[in-house]
Each structure stands twice: as C-alpha cells, then as structure tokens.
Amino acid sequence: MGRRRKIKAKTYELEIERFSDEGRGIARFEEKIIFVSGALPGEKVVANRSFSRAKFEEADVVEILRPAAERIAPKCAAFGVCGGCSLQYLAGENQIKHKALWLKDAFLKQAKIEPQKWLKPLQSEQWGYRRKARLGVRFVAKKGKVLVGFREKKTGWIADMERCEILHPSLGDNLTVLGDCIGKLSIKSQIPQIEVAVGEGNSVLILRHLAPFSAKDEQILTDCEAQLGVIFYTQSGGEDTVKPLNSTAILSYSHPAHNIKMEFLPTDFTQVNFELNKKMVTKALELLALDGTDTVIDLFCGLGNFTLPIAKYAKCVVGVEGDSGLIERAKANAQKNDIQNVDFYKADLFEEVTGFEWFRGKTYNKALIDPARSGALEIVELLPKLGVERLVYVSCNPATLARDTEKLIEIGYKLETAGVMDMFPQTAHVESIALFVKN
Secondary structure (H helix, E strand, O other): OOOOOOOOOOEEEEEOOEEOOOOOEEEEEOOEEEEEEOOOOOOEEEEEEEEEOOOEEEEEEEEEEEOOOOEOOOOOOOEOOEOOOOOOOEOHHHHHHHHHHHHHHHHHHHHOOOOOEEOOOEOOOOOOOEOEEEEEEEEEOOOOEEEEEOEEOOOOOEOOOOOOOOEOHHHHOOHHHHHHHHHOOOOHHHOOEEEEEEOOOOEEEEEEOOOOOOHHHHHHHHHHHHHHOOEEEEEOOOHHHOEEOOOOOOEEEEEHHHOEEEEEOOOOOOOOOHHHHHHHHHHHHHHHOOOOOOEEEEEOOOOOOOHHHHHOOOOEEEEEEOOHHHHHHHHHHHHHOOOOOEEEEEOOOOOOOOOOOOOOOOOOOEEEEOOOOOOOHHHHOOHHHHOOOEEEEEEOOHHHHHHHHHHHHHOOEEEEEEEEEOOOOOOOOOEEEEEEEEO
16 A cells, blocks of 8 residues: 655634544535544534545544534543544444444445344443454653554554553553563564453463564563463464463353353454453344254354354254364364354355355255455355345445345345444444345
C-alpha cells in the first residue's frame, strides 16, 4: 500500500449528519462528503483535514462545539491516541444500536432486503473482555523505557499506555510491568511484538524476537512469569518456531451450558471474547432448531467451536476447515469431550470442493457457516446441492454477509432473522448472525 500524499492543512467547522458504517461521523463541506473520526450524529465540531480526494475528505475532531446527548467521557487514558478502540465516547447500549443500524443498512444497500424479524442484540462485558491480541513492543531510548501496547492511530508508533481497558485484566492491568521486564533484557530493542492468548485458567505471551536470548535474559523472563502469572513462549521466525520458554501451557475455554471444554494452542484462532462466544453459540443452536434427527454441516469450523455443541443435539455433524492444525485440535476436542457423532475434514472452501468425500453424494438438512471477513460466496452457491434447508450464517463483516445474502435469495433461500453481537465492544467491528430458510 502506498503512502498517503501530504496535503495542505485545513480546519473546518462541521455539522455531523449521520454515522458511517465504520463509526465515523459524516458531514458535508463545499459539496464534499467529509468522514470525521471522533464525531457523532447531531454534533457540531471543529475538525482538521487528514486526507483528501476529489469527492470526499477525511478529518479528525479537535473540538466538540455541540456534543450529542449520547456522548460520554472515554474510560481509557490513551483513547484518541491508541488505535485499539474507536467508540469509547459511546455507552455500550448506544454502540450496539449503531451497529444494528449498520447491519440493516448493509442488507438494504446490497441485498435490497431486511430480515422478517430482528434479533435482540447479544452483549456481554464491555471492558477487560479481549483474550487474543497482537501487541506492539518498542524500546524508546528518549523515554528510557519499553512501550507495550496497541499502535497509535495512523502511525506505526506504539501508544504510550500504562494499562489497556479492553484487554483481559491479567495483561491489561500489567502493561507497565511487562514493559519493565522486557526493558531488562539484553535484546530489548529486538522484541517487536507479543501475541497474547488468555485461556480460562492461564495466559500465554508469545515473544517475537529478532536475536537470541542470553541465559540471563531467560532468567529475567522466568522471574517475570512468576510475577505476572503468565507463561512465556518465544518465536524466532515463522509460526513453526513458536516454543515454550519453560513449560507448555494447556489453554482452554468452555461452553458450560453444553458441558464442553475446548483446548487450544496459543497460535490457534479463537474468538477474542469468551463470554460473548458462549451466548453466540447458544443462539446459533437455538436458530438451527436441532431435534436429534438432523444431519448438519459446519463450514469454516475452526477447532469445533460450533461443531461440538451442535453434535450434542444432532444426529451427526461434519466440520470442514482449511487449517490442518485446527482440524487436529477439533478431533482431539471431540475425543476429550466424548463426542462420537462428528467427523472433521480439511478442505479449502474457496476452491473446488464437489469431489470431496464429505460433499460427493452427501446431504445435510442444516448448516452453519462462520467465514472470515471475505465471506463465503463460493460455498453458499453450493448449499442447495447439499440439500441444506436451514442455514445459520455467522459473520464478522456486514458487507460480505449482505453480498452473500443476495446470492442466497437468488438461489432460493429467504432471510428469516438476523441480529448483531458485540464481540468487540468499544470498536466499530460488527459481528452478526442470520438465519436463512429454503423456500
């Protein structure tokens, strides 16, 4: 991606008309649309231009002349500098209202339709929820310390923050302690990032390092493990170089309502918000309306987050995933939970799949898909061939959900219900769930 060209400074006074689906205010100035970071609908603000094109510009708020009634004071001292959050000036109940409107707008713009019924939004804790993250690390000689945190907005610098309000408290409350620990290392300037994985009982921090640790460095990290109650892993190169500094961690989360415990590796994809994930899985099961006779396929199944709970209430389930490591973990979790009516297969669901064993000549009356941000257009076109009558679609991108909805309607499905889920409070990220039924 090329660097943005330098533009002339410009300050304007703006009336904010509405909210964009990225959580920015939208205003007009001299026939141009202005996207204003930090502004809410109904506000009058002073903003500095940050980007310009022929038909639109971008700007950042520098002063609120007339605040919206729903504006609140951000909780985090680093808000506005740190790029990890963008909506802390809205209370949680108002954040989710706007996210629901963004989802509705995506459906209407792309698919020219909205669901017959809207689900009540799913929410959980607004703070300290985030259990997976990638944090930047940088030794700043002028400050005489190591900074650990998210990157600043629109820069590559690490935000100078003592704590993070959205990270799980085991780490979010201890960024300064962690920075001090890394600052004692002989290679403190050779640690660019930390991968965070917090399970229900322990926390793993994967230290990316560009030079070897000395024996003294390893002792410093061992002492820090005890102080913080974390487990350090190290990574000198690609993912295959990830290894424990001292002891291997068994990370896990649970679905207590369905008597399931899921184990995962620190490098595995899992949902960042465990409490919301529990509610999401239960909602998906409710929408699938399983009765013990169903044959279900779970596409983009990961390590079985939905697959294993589904298996508790279905006749049989097939999970399909492109990552072989996640498939291994899914099979292991099925064994550990004594779930025997499930099979897992590896397949790239963006390529031709009709020749695979799980597809060829097989039928499934119900399905769940949980794709990445790019959506699942290639696979939704094949659902009628699999005999799918009822589909639950979990999405992390309203735009691709709306696009795939248009295709699903075209091939004979109707959108019965949909709603938003606050997987990432304080951010503009929108997680959603939708139910489609064959006409």
